[in-house]
Amino acid sequence: MRRKAAIVVALVGLVLAAAIGAAGSPAASERATVTNLTIWVGWSARELNEFKKVVAEYDTKKADVSVKVVGSINDDKITAALRSGNVPDVVSSFTSQNVGVYCPSGGWIDLAPYLKRDKINTNIFPATTRYYTQYGGTRCALPLLADAYGFYYNKQLFKKAGLTRPPRTLEELTAYAKKLTTRKADGSLDVVGYDPFIGFYQNSIGAYQPLVGAKYFDPAGRSSLSKDPAWQRLLRWQKSLVDYYGHDKLVKWQTGAGDEWSAPHAFGRGKLAMMIDGEWRVAFLAADHKGLSYGTAPMPVGNKSLYGAGYINGTIIGIPKGGENQDLAWDLVKYLTTNTHALASFSNGIRNVPSTAAAAKSTELKPDPNFAAFTNIFVHPKSATIPVTPLGSAHLETFTSFLAKWQAGKVKDLRAGLAEVDKQIDAKLKQSGGGVP
Amino acid sequence: MSTTAATEALPAAVAADRRRARRTANRRRRLTVLAFLSPWLVGFTVFFGYPLVMSAWLSLHSYDLLTPARWVGLANYRYMFGDDPQIWPAVSNTLWLIAVSVPATVLFAFGIAMLLTRARTGAGVFRTVFYLPALVPPVAATLGFVYLLNPSTGPVNVILGRLGIEGPLWFNDPGWSKPSLVMLGLWGVGTTMIIFLAAILDVPRHLYESAELDGANALQRLRWVTLPTISPVILFAVVLGVIASLQYFTQAHVAASVAAGSATQGGSTSNIEIGYPEGSTLFYPILVYNHGFRYFNMGYASAMAMLLLVVAFAVTAIIIWNSRRVVHYQGDAR
Numbered sequence: 001m002r003r004k005a006a007i008v009v010a011l012v013g014l015v016l017a018a019a020i021g022a023a024g025s026p027a028a029s030e031r032a033t034v035t036n037l038t039i040w041v042g043w044s045a046r047e048l049n050e051f052k053k054v055v056a057e058y059d060t061k062k063a064d065v066s067v068k069v070v071g072s073i074n075d076d077k078i079t080a081a082l083r084s085g086n087v088p089d090v091v092s093s094f095t096s097q098n099v100g101v102y103c104p105s106g107g108w109i110d111l112a113p114y115l116k117r118d119k120i121n122t123n124i125f126p127a128t129t130r131y132y133t134q135y136g137g138t139r140c141a142l143p144l145l146a147d148a149y150g151f152y153y154n155k156q157l158f159k160k161a162g163l164t165r166p167p168r169t170l171e172e173l174t175a176y177a178k179k180l181t182t183r184k185a186d187g188s189l190d191v192v193g194y195d196p197f198i199g200f201y202q203n204s205i206g207a208y209q210p211l212v213g214a215k216y217f218d219p220a221g222r223s224s225l226s227k228d229p230a231w232q233r234l235l236r237w238q239k240s241l242v243d244y245y246g247h248d249k250l251v252k253w254q255t256g257a258g259d260e261w262s263a264p265h266a267f268g269r270g271k272l273a274m275m276i277d278g279e280w281r282v283a284f285l286a287a288d289h290k291g292l293s294y295g296t297a298p299m300p301v302g303n304k305s306l307y308g309a310g311y312i313n314g315t316i317i318g319i320p321k322g323g324e325n326q327d328l329a330w331d332l333v334k335y336l337t338t339n340t341h342a343l344a345s346f347s348n349g350i351r352n353v354p355s356t357a358a359a360a361k362s363t364e365l366k367p368d369p370n371f372a373a374f375t376n377i378f379v380h381p382k383s384a385t386i387p388v389t390p391l392g393s394a395h396l397e398t399f400t401s402f403l404a405k406w407q408a409g410k411v412k413d414l415r416a417g418l419a420e421v422d423k424q425i426d427a428k429l430k431q432s433g434g435g436v437p
Numbered sequence: 438m439s440t441t442a443a444t445e446a447l448p449a450a451v452a453a454d455r456r457r458a459r460r461t462a463n464r465r466r467r468l469t470v471l472a473f474l475s476p477w478l479v480g481f482t483v484f485f486g487y488p489l490v491m492s493a494w495l496s497l498h499s500y501d502l503l504t505p506a507r508w509v510g511l512a513n514y515r516y517m518f519g520d521d522p523q524i525w526p527a528v529s530n531t532l533w534l535i536a537v538s539v540p541a542t543v544l545f546a547f548g549i550a551m552l553l554t555r556a557r558t559g560a561g562v563f564r565t566v567f568y569l570p571a572l573v574p575p576v577a578a579t580l581g582f583v584y585l586l587n588p589s590t591g592p593v594n595v596i597l598g599r600l601g602i603e604g605p606l607w608f609n610d611p612g613w614s615k616p617s618l619v620m621l622g623l624w625g626v627g628t629t630m631i632i633f634l635a636a637i638l639d640v641p642r643h644l645y646e647s648a649e650l651d652g653a654n655a656l657q658r659l660r661w662v663t664l665p666t667i668s669p670v671i672l673f674a675v676v677l678g679v680i681a682s683l684q685y686f687t688q689a690h691v692a693a694s695v696a697a698g699s700a701t702q703g704g705s706t707s708n709i710e711i712g713y714p715e716g717s718t719l720f721y722p723i724l725v726y727n728h729g730f731r732y733f734n735m736g737y738a739s740a741m742a743m744l745l746l747v748v749a750f751a752v753t754a755i756i757i758w759n760s761r762r763v764v765h766y767q768g769d770a771r
Binding site: 075076079080082083098101102104105106107188198199200201248251252253254255256259260321390391392393394397398400401404405408410420424427431432 | 499501512513521522523589590609610710711712714715731732733734737
């Protein structure tokens with residue numbers, strides 16, 4: 001009898017101990033309440049790792065969520081996910097022009113109720129970034145760091161050519177480019193002073209527009225490329241420099257210039273003396289070309305009053321329609337876009353411009369004179385971005401297709417050609433049933 | 438009266454029973470046929486019929502993929518034939534591909550097949566070697582060609598340079614981009630070549646012997662024996678080649694992206710030139726894809742797809758109709 005009682009007591013003790021142990025185990029309780037969030041981003045390789053570090057900090061602060069980061073995402077994948085309903089919790093895109101589709105369609109949900117609930121004033125974001133994260137008054141995105149485009153120059157090559165400061169006007173840029181260009185014995189290009197070819201590296205018409213202050217659309221929302229003479233001035237300058245090198249010689253040189261996103265980049269190897277590029281190149285050069293002596297400055301301009309301005313754009317982030325954990329997703333979006341520490345440490349990692357006023361002044365930001373040039377461009381009042389339309393990037397691609405023919409010397413009458421592009425863009429806008437708000 | 442009625446009613450009842458039995462048997466037979474056909478019918482309906490009907494329906498709508506489609510009637514077709522600046526260059530590039538690539542592919546495949554029939558030793562090895570490129574995935578093959586034909590660092594231009602010849606810009610030159618794609622197509626011609634080889638080996642020997650007895654030389658035997666005998670296979674290759682050209686996408690998309698340097702991760706600005714260089718690789722399906730999935734204009738893309746369907750059907754019908762004079766089928770009385 002005593003033996004039986006002892007066994008019963010032992011069993012009860014074991015059960016109680018197991019129950020108490022289970023209740024006290026943090027792992028068990030976390031497993032029961034942790035929500036998995038997935039975030040899609042466009043970054044890859046080194047930049048993706050930097051982003052993962054920022055998210056990991058958030059993860060450790062929030063015991064109730066576990067965030068999975070998926071990199072190398074483009075807008076095709078985002079659209080496919082939105083259509084299928086199989087969406088991540090948070091999504092980001094490099095193509096800010098697509099807010100013209102994501103916002104009015106509801107593909108990315110309106111963030112206004114969350115912003116209101118959490119008393120976040122969107123004025124913490126600079127005006128340009130506020131512009132490209134909404135469409136028609138619907139704010140479906142927030143900026144996640146920003147990009148400012150500026151001028152990079154090789155100091156060693158400058159010194160060799162007797163140049164003491166970066167150029168400030170487009171005419172000066174041409175003179176510098178000619179001075180810095182060297183050719184091989186067979187006449188092919190060896191070092192290119194400045195390559196203005198649209199389509200090469202970050203040379204896009206959007207990046208050049210703020211240098212002359214040209215207008216894409218008139219107040220009525222019609223394409224005004226042929227009506228604003230600034231476009232013609234810009235394009236004639238661009239073509240004259242392409243002609244200096246020779247179109248085909250420049251194309252051939254470009255095919256051996258090295259991939260834009262890896263170490264063989266022509267600027268890093270000293271094969272390109274000057275270039276327009278985004279602020280992120282500072283981090284790429286630090287990673288791939290530590291010994292390179294280079295400087296940064298605002299891009300030379302067509303009108304001296306514009307000096308200091310540049311093209312601004314950036315990554316946008318939002319919450320896709322159909323996500324299961326929208327409140328938790330918002331918390332992550334809010335952290336990534338408004339937390340000064342998160343923005344500063346991510347900015348240090350990939351050297352993008354912090355996208356809030358507070359983060360731009362953060363003492364956590366690592367000082368770097370080459371990077372500072374871009375933060376100045378970012379806050380310049382005449383810096384600009386591309387107009388958002390319901391066409392996504394279609395209007396720019398129509399313009400770019402024309403420019404390919406222009407720089408190849410296949411357009412005889414520039415004004416007439418631009419007028420034709422205007423017609424095409426207006427027809428596209430009409431066909432899409434939208435306009436430029 | 439009642440006896441007569443009974444004797445007349447009996448055969449009538451039997452006949453009715455027989456009719457019923459026949460109907461039941463017919464119904465069962467039809468159901469059996471339908472059961473055997475059902476996998477194909479389901480596949481056809483789901484993967485062809487439904488998308489076709491939806492494309493036709495969407496072509497009459499404005500549809501951005503994310504919001505409900507909005508009825509626009511024939512507006513997409515009016516834009517296609519009246520205002521779209523890219524459609525005619527795309528049509529022109531596609532017609533160029535049909536006119537050059539299809540004959541080149543058929544001739545090249547036929548030529549290799551003829552050579553392989555002559556191989557006395559190592560025929561198996563040669564067949565394998567010529568067929569192997571057809572197994573390479575199109576994206577990998579295209580990347581390989583863009584690398585080989587890189588104007589400044591590619592081995593082809595390096596070798597040409599050593600011979601004192603300045604190589605062209607290949608995929609970076611609007612005049613050379615399409616021929617470069619044709620070369621890529623010729624390299625991977627293995628499947629067509631194998632079909633030709635089988636057809637040539639299947640030509641009855643006695644026809645050649647009769648022709649030889651009649652004094653026909655090699656060229657005449659080719660003209661009057663080989664070609665007529667394999668003409669159905671040539672027709673098959675031409676029709677498939679035309680349809681493949683009308684649907685040409687992967688190689689052109691990859692080659693243009695890589696040659697333009699826009700295949701890798703981009704910055705936050707758009708500098709994409711569709712159909713690089715200078716629109717020379719803008720083929721019709723690429724334009725359809727861009728409208729549908731990049732410009733959020735699926736209604737218009739559907740209208741373009743409907744036109745493609747009609748053109749593909751018409752071209753195939755014309756080829757088959759005209760081929761009746763030159764294609765000979767075994768056992769054909771004509």
